[in-house]
Amino acid sequence: MSNVRAVLFDKDGTLFDFYRTWGPVTEAAALVVAHGDPIRAEIILTGSGKDPKTGRYRPGSPIASGSNQEIAQLWADLLGRHDEAGEIYRQMESMFLERQRQGAVPVLDLPVFFSRLRHRGLKLGVATMDSELGALTAMDRYGARDCLDFICGFDTGHGVKPGGGMVEAFAREMGIATGAIAVVGDSPHDIEMARAGGAGRAIGVLTGVSPREALLECGADIVIDSIADLETVL
Structure with a gap:
């Protein structure tokens, strides 16, 4: 990748x-x-x-x-x-x-994790079906907001999942091609959003609602246990 x-x-x-x-x-x-x-x-x-x-x-x-x-x-x-x-x-x-x-429960220490990815030169974003305010609140709570280049909710104005608008907006704001983006998510809608938006990679994780088989069936390139394993596949 x-x-x-x-x-x-x-x-x-x-x-x-x-x-x-x-x-x-x-x-x-x-x-x-x-x-x-x-x-x-x-x-x-x-x-x-x-x-x-x-x-x-x-x-x-x-x-x-x-x-x-x-x-x-x-x-x-x-x-x-x-x-x-x-x-x-x-x-x-x-x-x-x-x-x-x-009381939100992060999978790992988000600022440390994001900092490692940024050190590799990666741009980072969040695309959620929560509200933009909800996303900002969660990132603020764990000191992770300043680690992100893009935060988008269902009400931000870039459409909703499984459409590709959030991927396309992230690409525009970062000045990169959609094919240079890896989307990481736990549901079929995340994988479908990646495909609809032309993302280069769609990576499933098992810390949410979907089993491995469901994520692979809807088009995930790879499924990992959690974002803790992401650096090994990038």
């Missing part, structure tokens, strides 16, 4: 362990949205991707890969409160931002 000049990371499930970061707060948010009714909370969680037997989320499901706005609209629809999606989104976003201020 000697032609790689930049790396674009997904955030949740890639830089941050998905279940340790988002499992508890997603359950809590569903209970709040369901007005404290655990049965209705479970209905909206199951309806948006949770396997009731394993407690895990399906790869490509709204909770695993959608934006908070998409999840809020789905939860509103599942509860028959179609016109309350905006209020549900505000409730969720507040809880999720607080989680990123206080």
Whole structure:
């Protein structure tokens, strides 16, 4: 992968362990949205991707890969409160931002990791289906914001996954070809985004929602256990 000049990371499930970061707060948010009714909370969680037997989320499901706005609209629809999606989104976003201020669980020491990659001359970015504010909050919490050249959320204006707009925007801002970018992510949408945007490499990781087979089937060039192994394949 000697032609790689930049790396674009997904955030949740890639830089941050998905279940340790988002499992508890997603359950809590569903209970709040369901007005404290655990049965209705479970209905909206199951309806948006949770396997009731394993407690895990399906790869490509709204909770695993959608934006908070998409999840809020789905939860509103599942509860028959179609016109309350905006209020549900505000409730969720507040809880999720607080989680990123206080309790997100990074896969490793992000500033140290990013610094090593930058020392190799690589440009670094984050592309997430979280809000831009959510991404900035998480990076600030762990002192990693200044290590990044690009941070993009679903609401930044470059489109959403699995479209390729985030990859293309990163390439434009860095002044490089999309083929010089390696995309690293934990879901099929990340791999599909890499392909749609013309990224040169699509690298899957297993710290999120998807098994190795699912990432390879949707076109990953390689799947590694976590970003801790990334330097060995660049």
